[in-house]
Amino acid sequence: MTATVNDRPLLELDSVDMFFGGVQAVRSMSFVIRDSELAGIIGPNGAGKTTVFNLISGVYSPSRGSIWFREQDITPLSAYQVNRVGIARTFQNLRLFGRSSALENVMTAAQNRYRYSFHENMFGNLSPCYRPDPDYYCGFVESALHMGRWAGREKKIRDKSMELLDRVGLADRAGQAAGTLPYGMQRRLEIARALALDPKLLLLDEPAAGMNPEEVEALNVLITGVHRDFHLTTLVIEHHMDLIMAICPHIICVNFGAKIAEGPPEEIRSDPGVLSAYLGDDGKEETE
Amino acid sequence: MKNAVFALIGLALAFAPMSGYQEGIVVLLCINCIAAMGVSLLTGFTGIFTLGHAAYMALGAYTAAIMTVRHGINWLPAVMSGGVVAVAVAWLIGVPTLRLTGDYYAIASIGLGEAIRLVLENWRSLTKGARGFPGIESYTTRFVAVAFFTAMGIVMFNLINSRLGRELKASRDDRVAASLMGFDTPSSRMKALLISAFYCGVSGALLGGYMNFIQPSMFDMMKSTELTAVVVFGGLGSMSGALLGSALVTSVMEYFRDISQYRMLIYGALLVLIMVLRPEGLLGSREVWDFLPNRRGGGIKP
Numbered sequence: 001m002t003a004t005v006n007d008r009p010l011l012e013l014d015s016v017d018m019f020f021g022g023v024q025a026v027r028s029m030s031f032v033i034r035d036s037e038l039a040g041i042i043g044p045n046g047a048g049k050t051t052v053f054n055l056i057s058g059v060y061s062p063s064r065g066s067i068w069f070r071e072q073d074i075t076p077l078s079a080y081q082v083n084r085v086g087i088a089r090t091f092q093n094l095r096l097f098g099r100s101s102a103l104e105n106v107m108t109a110a111q112n113r114y115r116y117s118f119h120e121n122m123f124g125n126l127s128p129c130y131r132p133d134p135d136y137y138c139g140f141v142e143s144a145l146h147m148g149r150w151a152g153r154e155k156k157i158r159d160k161s162m163e164l165l166d167r168v169g170l171a172d173r174a175g176q177a178a179g180t181l182p183y184g185m186q187r188r189l190e191i192a193r194a195l196a197l198d199p200k201l202l203l204l205d206e207p208a209a210g211m212n213p214e215e216v217e218a219l220n221v222l223i224t225g226v227h228r229d230f231h232l233t234t235l236v237i238e239h240h241m242d243l244i245m246a247i248c249p250h251i252i253c254v255n256f257g258a259k260i261a262e263g264p265p266e267e268i269r270s271d272p273g274v275l276s277a278y279l280g281d282d283g284k285e286e287t288e
Numbered sequence: 289m290k291n292a293v294f295a296l297i298g299l300a301l302a303f304a305p306m307s308g309y310q311e312g313i314v315v316l317l318c319i320n321c322i323a324a325m326g327v328s329l330l331t332g333f334t335g336i337f338t339l340g341h342a343a344y345m346a347l348g349a350y351t352a353a354i355m356t357v358r359h360g361i362n363w364l365p366a367v368m369s370g371g372v373v374a375v376a377v378a379w380l381i382g383v384p385t386l387r388l389t390g391d392y393y394a395i396a397s398i399g400l401g402e403a404i405r406l407v408l409e410n411w412r413s414l415t416k417g418a419r420g421f422p423g424i425e426s427y428t429t430r431f432v433a434v435a436f437f438t439a440m441g442i443v444m445f446n447l448i449n450s451r452l453g454r455e456l457k458a459s460r461d462d463r464v465a466a467s468l469m470g471f472d473t474p475s476s477r478m479k480a481l482l483i484s485a486f487y488c489g490v491s492g493a494l495l496g497g498y499m500n501f502i503q504p505s506m507f508d509m510m511k512s513t514e515l516t517a518v519v520v521f522g523g524l525g526s527m528s529g530a531l532l533g534s535a536l537v538t539s540v541m542e543y544f545r546d547i548s549q550y551r552m553l554i555y556g557a558l559l560v561l562i563m564v565l566r567p568e569g570l571l572g573s574r575e576v577w578d579f580l581p582n583r584r585g586g587g588i589k590p
Contacts, residue, residue: 079468082468096462097462108466
């Protein structure tokens, strides 16, 4: 870990197993992601990388083991609850709301910002409590009549979303239907949409998939920039070794659902297990 | 802005001089449009195909009829209760079935729609059975129908242009992504079902007050199919398209009333024609004002 990284663990997987029928997709996976870290997960196709993301984000719940986030057990949380504790993600196969405009996509997320507040002072309850961010929330009747707080809240959601679109370089495409955007832009739109949830931890699932070298370079800049500017802990799954090696000081390598190596890029590069499993026996990168 | 346009249309419909026959058509238009808005929210905006929504109209109609005729309750609370009863039944039905998505819900909704109709047909002590329920006072005047249509239209357009609209469209387009944006998608679908049931219930209650007579066969599969067909016809994901579709189908059916045996032939031909010429429906997933020049997407003006 680099010196700038806070030592407090933000995310912790504790011997997590995942079975699909008789297939074990993840086996006793344990790792720790520290606060404000930029970490990467690599591994060959079918190694279980995306399954790990699905477990963290609550799309699946683990067969065994537990997942902790900010000292809270998030194993039982469903997918729709993880944004409350501060986890957001993108998808390997783009999952945008295709018929809505780019701006609407981001607004859909921005309207669900949650705020972290401690309840224990009032109720002696030690578990943290999350409530809808009052700056971005208005009630059903106000929405139905477009009265009361509606206009102000809607403007706030819209402004925040435009700001994020601008950050990823899509401000001029705000009105376009998301499904009709070029591929690289859809990827960046997904990042903007995830950021709109105001997460503490951002999970990026193969953000560079299908991109050409120039686009990957731009993405590189975007990911590191976002990581820095938003004080985000970021966990990236990637196939492009170059990208991971260039930006992530902490790399976890998985194969057949199990962690086979962990450490800084130099160590990963020379780890014999990684070389044979992922890079091939002669030490060259696999051809895609 | 849109609210003002809606209110102006409402005023025009309510106070323009008309013959009695034209008034009748306007009332019918308003009633059908209210139901179409409800189904459009569910089918067009939430992506749940239903082939049983006439049952909610039936529930609204019978509730209002029983309350006004049997218990002498004023028509306005009776009509609202019609909507509320439809919502209550929709909730009971939604809890077990809304885990189903897509085509599976459509199949379930056929069964549920028929079941509700058969209950109404056979619970003779309450509903007077298949021969129908006569003697409903004619509370649905032109003014009442237009007022309901305008108010419910404004609310519906406001809803789809705010939080709820984005939530429903998100769970329609991608359930996994929607849940990770913080939406509990089964409950999103439930919200859509309850609102659409309310619209259909009120529409049915108004229909009873217009016809003075209701019977279960008015709310059969045929009617349910028509409700969904009108929405597909106007464009899935377009509320104004649903209104346009409903208005067009209602007027065509009225126009050919003289050759009543052949009306369904023309209705069928019209649907086939539209689906061949515009597979996405009249407006696709856009609203009428998206076709105006110089407007930005996203629903609200900056």
